[in-house]
Amino acid sequence: MTPAARASRPMVLAGGAVLLLALGLVVLMLVRPSSSAPASPAPTAAPAETSADVGFARDMAVHHQQAVEMSFIVRDRTSDVAVRRLAYDIINTQANQRGMMLGWLEAWGRAKSSPGPPMTWMGHPVTPRGDGALMPGMATDAELAALRADRGGNAEVRFLKLMTAHHRAGAEMAQAAATAAGTDEIRNLASGMVLGQQSEIALMADMLKERGATA
Known part of the structure; x- marks a missing residue:
C-alpha cells in the first residue's frame, strides 16, 4: 500500500x-x-341530526339551487349588462356556497336531504304547498315558467322582483343560522350570506327603480 x-x-x-x-x-x-412537535387536534364531533347546522345546510342548499336556476334563466333572456352581471355573481357565489354546505354534510356523515319538512330547525316547519315553492321566498313553478317566457325588460323586472323576495327570505334564514349554529363553518358562512344578500337587495331596489318598478 x-x-x-x-x-x-x-x-x-x-x-x-x-x-x-x-x-x-x-x-x-x-x-x-420530536416531542416538541404539536399534537394533532382532536376531531370535531359532527353536529346532531336535529341541529341548526345540519338543517340550515340542507335547506339553504335547496334555496340556493333555485337562485342559481333563476339566474341562468334571465342571463339568456336579456342583453342588459347590469342584470347579466348580477346573475353571473349569484350563479358563482351561491353555487360555491351550496357546494360547501353539501361538502360539510358529507363530512359530518349526514344525508344531504331530510325526510322531514323544511325549516324545522328554525322552530317553524313549512309544509310545501305543491306549487314548487318549498320554502319562503322561493318562486313557484308558474313564476319560473313566466320568467322563461319573458324577454328583455320584462324578464329583467320579473327576475329582480323574484330574486328580491328570494334574498329576503334567504337572509332571514341565514341570520337565524348565524345565531343558532354550533359550528364556526355555518356561523361564518351564514353571517357572510346575510351581508351579501342584503347588499344585493339594495342593488336590486335601485335596478327596479331605474326600470320604473318596485319590489
Whole structure:
C-alpha cells in the first residue's frame, strides 16, 4: 500500500462513520417524532341530526339551487349588462356556497336531504304547498315558467322582483343560522350570506327603480 493510500484510509473510514451516524439520526427522527412537535387536534364531533347546522345546510342548499336556476334563466333572456352581471355573481357565489354546505354534510356523515319538512330547525316547519315553492321566498313553478317566457325588460323586472323576495327570505334564514349554529363553518358562512344578500337587495331596489318598478 502506498503512503498516500495509507493516509487516505482513515479519512474514508471517518467519512463512512459520519454517513452512518447521519442515517441513524434520520431513522430515529422518522420512528420517534420530536416531542416538541404539536399534537394533532382532536376531531370535531359532527353536529346532531336535529341541529341548526345540519338543517340550515340542507335547506339553504335547496334555496340556493333555485337562485342559481333563476339566474341562468334571465342571463339568456336579456342583453342588459347590469342584470347579466348580477346573475353571473349569484350563479358563482351561491353555487360555491351550496357546494360547501353539501361538502360539510358529507363530512359530518349526514344525508344531504331530510325526510322531514323544511325549516324545522328554525322552530317553524313549512309544509310545501305543491306549487314548487318549498320554502319562503322561493318562486313557484308558474313564476319560473313566466320568467322563461319573458324577454328583455320584462324578464329583467320579473327576475329582480323574484330574486328580491328570494334574498329576503334567504337572509332571514341565514341570520337565524348565524345565531343558532354550533359550528364556526355555518356561523361564518351564514353571517357572510346575510351581508351579501342584503347588499344585493339594495342593488336590486335601485335596478327596479331605474326600470320604473318596485319590489
